[in-house]
Amino acid sequence: MELRKMWFVKNLNQCAKNCNLLGCWKWDISRIVMRQLQCRAKYAVVILNRPITQNQTFITNLWNNACLRVTVDGGTAQWDNFLKELPENVQKTIRVPDLITGDFDSIPQEILQKYEAINCKVIHTPDQNHTDFTKALMELNSWCKLNNLEIDHVITICQSSGRLDHIMGNIQTLFLAKEKLLLGLKTRLYLVTDDSISWLLQPGDHIIKIPEQSQVNKRAWCSLIPVGETCSRITTSGLKWNLESQSLKFGEIVSTSNTFDGSEHVTVKCSNTVLWSMKVPTLLGE
Structure with a gap:
């Protein structure tokens, strides 16, 4: 568990350093x-x-x-x-x-x-x-x-x-x-x-801050959907089922019904635009 946490922090720090470059976004x-x-x-x-x-x-x-x-x-x-x-x-x-x-x-x-x-x-x-x-x-x-x-x-x-x-x-x-x-x-x-809230993640690096209610909710979910084209390479951290330089494509792998691992942030590095969706329980007053 400690090794996984250290890897996540290292990954997050690296993504944060890259945010000074074109193609990196922070989402809160x-x-x-x-x-x-x-x-x-x-x-x-x-x-x-x-x-x-x-x-x-x-x-x-x-x-x-x-x-x-x-x-x-x-x-x-x-x-x-x-x-x-x-x-x-x-x-x-x-x-x-x-x-x-x-x-x-x-x-x-x-x-x-x-x-x-x-x-x-x-x-x-x-x-x-x-x-x-x-x-x-x-x-x-x-x-x-x-x-x-x-x-x-x-x-x-x-x-x-x-x-x-x-x-x-x-x-x-x-x-x-x-x-x-x-x-x-x-x-x-x-x-x-x-x-739920959905938006597009353009090619590049993304740091998504996860609301506390989504972190702790047992039924919280998230997804990464390639729309209109294949996402040839995507890497994530902070998810229960992370992707490591994988391809997302209809007819092959599409990351639906994923969830969070309890981290405060999710990082996504994608080669092509993908649709990110996530559950936010407070929208319905949960």
Whole structure:
């Protein structure tokens, strides 16, 4: 056990030294999942068209502490439904959306008119070459430029249930945000689904700080998924089942249903982009 710990610390230190080089990232999601730290982060919240299942207190704090709040098409109705479930005294404290976007094929007209009446900015994005999520990021970026607002994170509330093509479309938007520079160079994009958070790890070295609740939760899980291409070489530390210069490829090995070994950090060195997902129990109030 002591030898394994020494190896992990050595690996972590080496990765930290390399962080001065291009292609190394540190990830700490505590500023977006912990209420007491949210006020220190500059982030936007995007609500897509799926039921909001997370803990009410988490969502209301995340929303109110954001620099920018966006609802996307039918996501506006989902947000309105969420508000109706809150106690009346809490409803009065909730800030209105800054921006409502979409092609408006899934939002009831009475909901759209309701939010127009309280002076929410509404932008119709009819272009069918992109999903409403992708177009919402474009409008979000334009808003930030126009208002001289720099944000570090975009947290997207969505779902991993329902239509598979919509789920894959959300992952496609993660790639487009990176490849087409839909957001600022330093802005990081996350998908929040139920009790998990997902984002892309680009080729290079990564140090991921694991929230304490994920470290100790017996049902915590994580995964590393190659999407769109094979990851020809990946090495990790801090996982129960680590990878050592292995290839990740559909039809061969894909690291699903992995978990943590109790360490404070996970390190990942990958040759190709992979999708990282992890359970964060507090999102559901566990």
